[in-house]
Amino acid sequence: MLFEVTFAEMIRRLLLVASILLSSIFLKAESYRNVSVSLLTVSPGTELYSLFGHSAIRIQDPLHGIDDVYNFGTFDFDTPNFGLKFVSGRLDYMLALNTFSQVYQSYLWEERAMTEQILNLTSDQKKKIISLLEENYRPENRFYRYAFLDDNCATRIRDVIEEGLSDSTVFSSAKTSYAQLSYRQLLKQFLTNYPWVDLGIDLAIGLPSDKVTNNREKMFLPEYMKQLVEASSLKNGEKLAIQSRSLLTDIKEPFETVNFITPISIFFAILTLSLIGFSAKQFSRIFSAIFYFSLGLLGIVLTLTSFATDHDALRNNLNLLWALPFNIIMFRAAGKKAISKFSRYYFFSVGIIALLLLALWGNFPQQFNNSIIPILLTIVVTSIQISIQRYVPLKEKGTAIKKKKMFV
Structure with a gap:
């Protein structure tokens, strides 16, 4: 009888433990039922680093008073050698x-719009995404090497969502009607009112930026991240975003370009000045020396950013075909009254390269900024002035010297 009681008590306790475990599992599942995971998208700002907008993840848990935002786009301006690290891709x-x-409050003060898309997730998927964010927030995992086109504030969120859903094709399989656009062309959509920034980016980024992007790759830009979350569906056919709403409205006045000092206007002015050199020889020498010295400096900068950087987007920069770093040596010859045969061949070759780039405009592997056209024309003009007008063959030089001595 004692054995029977003990056995019955054991069964009762096992059932109690099982009941507690099941209740715990059920409560945990229920606790995530009220949690919401959403994508926040912020409109572009006016600072250089904010021109393309911003993405973040919001986690709401009303039962526990949690309303947090995870933001992968934070950096420290006080970082030693900030500018150098940013350019070299080591920030x-x-x-x-x-x-x-x-x-x-931050974006309200900046007068930037904010939208929220609540994601259609199961309790397990919510739990997994939150665990991934918490793991990434650990001090040893918090920092990452930024890469503008493929590892930024938006792509990190994309990766977390894909891993949380255990579905790496959720975005790539979204039905969209996007045009075939490269990384460079996507960036230009946000730079219409910023021609100098547009020029700077076009000068800095190289061939990798001219790759045509697929849906998933387009998500390096927060606006496309938002659009593709809206367009994507889960494996069961349901929409990924179950609710979209505006949290802040952009109340800034629309930006209007009133500054006529644009790159193309300045560069056409430079082209006009170069034409004066056909009739004013001394002006031509001074102008050419300054012009090729400037091109040489630009070439050195582009060489460093292309070869001494961890930014893949800056590599293989074909702007170096016209912004030759060798010009930093040859600018002295460009300013002389008479040039050597070597200098003549050099500047003649520079002019031919510029003509070829103009002839192939629009059909080149790398898309050049349109404001470069007057610069290429200026190279053609100055190369003619230097290699044809100022070249004196060696025999003629000797004859000229002898004649001079005869009259002394």
């Missing part, structure tokens, strides 16, 4: 955690 960004109230 670390980090995952920041703020309350939604802090984020809201």
Whole structure:
């Protein structure tokens, strides 16, 4: 009888433990039922680093009073050698955690629009995404090496969502009607009112930026991240975004370009000045020396950014075909009254390269900025002035010297 009681008590306790475990599992599942995971998209700002907008993830848990925002786009301006590290591709960004109230007030002050898309997730998927974010927020994982086109504040969120869904094709399989656009062309959509920034980016980025992008690759830009979250569906056919709403409205006045000092206007003015050199020889020498010295400096900068950087987007920069770093040596010859045969061949070759680039405009592997056209024309003009007008064959030089001595 004692054995029977003990056995019955054991069964009762096992059932109690099982009941507690099942209740715990059920409560955990229920606790995530009220949690929402959403994508926040912020409109472009006016600072250089904010021209393309911003993405973040919002986690809401009303039962526990949680309303946090995970932001992969944070960097420290006080980082030693900030500018050098940014250009060389060695600047670390980090995952920041703020309350939604802090984020809201920040963008309200900046007068930038904010939209929210609540994701259609199961409790397990919510749990997995939150665990991934918490793991990424650990001090040893918080920092990452920023890469503008493929590892930034938007792509990190894309990767977290894909891993949380255990579906790497959720975005690539979205039905869209996007045109065949390269990374460079996508960037230009946000730079219409910033011609100098557009020029700077076109000068800096190389051939990798002219790759035509697929849906997933387009998500390096927050606006396309938002659009593709809206267009994507889950494996069961349901939409990924179950609700979209505006949290802040952009109340800034539309930006209008009133400054006529644009790259193309300045460069056409330079072209006009170069034409004066056909009749004013001394002016031509001074102008050519300054012009080729400037091209040489630009060539050195582009060489360093192309070869001494960790930014893949800056590599293989074909702007170096016309912004030759050798010009930093040859600019002295460009300013002389008479040039050597070597200098003649050099500047003649430079002019031919410029003519070829103009002839192949629009059909080149790398898309050049349109404002470069007057610069290429200026290279053609000055190369003619230098290689034809100022070249004196060696025999003629000797004859000229002898004649001079006869009259002394």
